[in-house]
Amino acid sequence: KLRKPMTILVVNNHGGAIFSILPLADKVEPCIMHQYFYTSHNISIQELCMAHRYES
Structure with missing residues (x-):
C-alpha cells in the first residue's frame, strides 16, 4: 500500500x-x-503525537 505525504498543522x-x-x-x-x-x-x-507514534 503506497502512502502519500501529508502535512498536518496544529494550532494548539x-x-x-x-x-x-x-x-x-x-x-x-x-x-x-x-x-x-x-x-x-x-x-x-506532544503527548498525543507520541501516543500515535508520530515522528517529526
Missing part, C-alpha cells in the same frame, strides 16, 4: 475562544458560549 491554543468574536457572543450568556461553543482542553499535542 487550548480550545481558544474563536467564536467569541462572533456577534452572537454579545447576545448570549457566557455559560451558553462555554457549554456549546468553546472547546477548552488540557491535551498535550
Whole structure:
C-alpha cells in the first residue's frame, strides 16, 4: 500500500475562544458560549503525537 505525504498543522491554543468574536457572543450568556461553543482542553499535542507514534 503506497502512502502519500501529508502535512498536518496544529494550532494548539487550548480550545481558544474563536467564536467569541462572533456577534452572537454579545447576545448570549457566557455559560451558553462555554457549554456549546468553546472547546477548552488540557491535551498535550506532544503527548498525543507520541501516543500515535508520530515522528517529526
